[in-house]
Amino acid sequence: MSIFRLHDVHKSYRSDFLRRRKPVLQGVQLELAEGETLAYLGHNGAGKTTTIKALLGLIRVDSGRVEVFGHRAGDPAALARLGYLPENPWFYDHLTGREFLHLVADLHRLPRSKSRRRVDEVLELVGMTENADRRLRTFSKGMLQRMGLGQALVNDPELLILDEPMGGLDPVGRHQIRTLLTGLKEQGKTIFMSSHILSDVESLADRVAILDGGRLKRVVDMRDLEGVGVAKAVRCRELGPSAVDRLRREGYAVQIRGDLASIAVDDEGKLPDVLQLIHSEGGRLLRVEPLRSSLEEIFLAEIGIRPSPATKPEPEHSSSIQEATDEVVEAVRDVQEVR
Amino acid sequence: MMGVLAIARNTFREAVRDKIFALVGAFGVVLVASSVVLSPLTIGAQTKMVADVGLSSISIFGLLIVLLMGSGMVHKEIDKRTIMTMLSKPITRTDYMLGKYLGLLITLLVIMASMSVLFFLSVWVTPTVFDPAFIKSLYTAGCEMVVVTAVVMLFSAFTTPVLTSLFTLGVFLAGHTLGDLQSFAAMSGNQGTVWAIDVVRWILPDLELFNIRNAAVHGLPIHSAHLIWAGVYALLYSTVCLVVASWVFSRRDFK
Numbered sequence: 001m002s003i004f005r006l007h008d009v010h011k012s013y014r015s016d017f018l019r020r021r022k023p024v025l026q027g028v029q030l031e032l033a034e035g036e037t038l039a040y041l042g043h044n045g046a047g048k049t050t051t052i053k054a055l056l057g058l059i060r061v062d063s064g065r066v067e068v069f070g071h072r073a074g075d076p077a078a079l080a081r082l083g084y085l086p087e088n089p090w091f092y093d094h095l096t097g098r099e100f101l102h103l104v105a106d107l108h109r110l111p112r113s114k115s116r117r118r119v120d121e122v123l124e125l126v127g128m129t130e131n132a133d134r135r136l137r138t139f140s141k142g143m144l145q146r147m148g149l150g151q152a153l154v155n156d157p158e159l160l161i162l163d164e165p166m167g168g169l170d171p172v173g174r175h176q177i178r179t180l181l182t183g184l185k186e187q188g189k190t191i192f193m194s195s196h197i198l199s200d201v202e203s204l205a206d207r208v209a210i211l212d213g214g215r216l217k218r219v220v221d222m223r224d225l226e227g228v229g230v231a232k233a234v235r236c237r238e239l240g241p242s243a244v245d246r247l248r249r250e251g252y253a254v255q256i257r258g259d260l261a262s263i264a265v266d267d268e269g270k271l272p273d274v275l276q277l278i279h280s281e282g283g284r285l286l287r288v289e290p291l292r293s294s295l296e297e298i299f300l301a302e303i304g305i306r307p308s309p310a311t312k313p314e315p316e317h318s319s320s321i322q323e324a325t326d327e328v329v330e331a332v333r334d335v336q337e338v339r
Numbered sequence: 340m341m342g343v344l345a346i347a348r349n350t351f352r353e354a355v356r357d358k359i360f361a362l363v364g365a366f367g368v369v370l371v372a373s374s375v376v377l378s379p380l381t382i383g384a385q386t387k388m389v390a391d392v393g394l395s396s397i398s399i400f401g402l403l404i405v406l407l408m409g410s411g412m413v414h415k416e417i418d419k420r421t422i423m424t425m426l427s428k429p430i431t432r433t434d435y436m437l438g439k440y441l442g443l444l445i446t447l448l449v450i451m452a453s454m455s456v457l458f459f460l461s462v463w464v465t466p467t468v469f470d471p472a473f474i475k476s477l478y479t480a481g482c483e484m485v486v487v488t489a490v491v492m493l494f495s496a497f498t499t500p501v502l503t504s505l506f507t508l509g510v511f512l513a514g515h516t517l518g519d520l521q522s523f524a525a526m527s528g529n530q531g532t533v534w535a536i537d538v539v540r541w542i543l544p545d546l547e548l549f550n551i552r553n554a555a556v557h558g559l560p561i562h563s564a565h566l567i568w569a570g571v572y573a574l575l576y577s578t579v580c581l582v583v584a585s586w587v588f589s590r591r592d593f594k
Contacts, residue, residue, distance in 0.1 A: 013592075013594065053423075053593065053594075056423075056426070056427045057426075058423060058426060058427070058592070058593045059592040059593065059594070060590070060592060074426075076429035076430060076431060077429070079427060079428060079429040079430075080429035082427075084423075084424070084427040086420060086423045086424060086427075088420075089424070090419050090420055090421060091421055091424060092349065092353065092421055094352065094353050094356040094357065095349075095352070099352075103345055103348075103349055104424075104428065106341060106342070106344075106345035106348075107341075107342050107345050107346075107425070107428035107429065107430055108428060108429060109341045109342070109429070148424075151424065
């Protein structure tokens, strides 16, 4: 059964003083099946949030059809069956977490006796029971994100629409939200999430829809990526200058940092030759690792970017392992302070 | 209806927690103090002075609160993007606007009721004769606020807080002077001007209908029919404003 259906959706906004129209969505066609987790991937400004707003009826599309649970987008009958987490959620800061969830329960017309029980359940689920009676204005970004997920779950929705659910979170926060979403997926919830963080998409999604410039470029089934060969990075130590020259002459990208060398091997078939060369030149092999995931390769290819073969992209939130570790330690300290 | 009431309750709670009621406290202190200090100076006209100052202050404070709270109410939600969360729940945009209107109106009426209590306190502490017409005047002031609040909602559905305040203030001033303008137009003998003023009078609210302060202060008769018509007029005019506001609001995109 189809949960939502976008059929040839076009949307443009008036963008400047002369009120010229700038296209944001151009013929988007997408369907979501029951129980599926579909990730909506695209860089900033690709049209991800606009698509979500079209699904919720927050904007009116110029042309095309948007149906959610068989209803027109924005119809209260459809909205009653879904939960939505906005990007960078910000809620009424004069309310406490519990009051806010009760307000949401009232909007869903839950009877008082049922809403009290459901609010307690949701607070427990998102790990906010201890902070439930604090004003939302005192919440950290991660706590607001969890509360945002909580408010989306109050009505026990069939469909979850999540706009950048991990956006701006520290590693601990991301881990918590990812764990929560994995649990919801296992419960059979249908999830539609926009993101530009590939590792999150890879760990959660069944299918990935790639959007670029308002156009849907490709829909990838994650099962099709299993076992697909990817480019490798060979890390080694004590590789002599002659070996580096030889590798470069043969077309490999080699990066040197002190006595560490990193060699990018795009063709998996050539890996044994490279390993042999390192061995014969007296280099010490440290490890061989995927240079990029295949999803990343597909994504970059679809949006027309040719990745640099020599470097592995750094994690979005840190530039080195040390920095990442520092961030985790700091985040844990923050959580402890909050408690 | 449950959604409308939930939004109204939230709007009221926000006003209470934003300490808007501190204004009422300040009003009370100023009112009672000024009545106690000034009334001995107005020999023989104490009742008129206290009643005039008190009833006028309640109307002016009411208008100020509508402008302060109402003009930015919807815009703030759009700006902070709390509206995205609200409108993703199973309510219509009409429910949302009605809930906001009711919340603002309840806040305003509670504040005006509190101010009225302080006004009666000032009547009690000064040698002022209580007249039941004071209550009638407060009732029509409440009716006027029902209309002005709906006008604020109408403008806030599509424009910025500053423009909403200016437009509402303009409607308020025009609504109190249209009768005079119509008289001047009739005296000028220019048929075009008379016609134009007539059209404007049909569109803008006749707020002088709610101004019975002079009659209350000077002890002139106030007929029940006038009070009933004031109530009916307030309901009808505010309904029209809210219908238009909902229609405009439901056509808005929230980027």
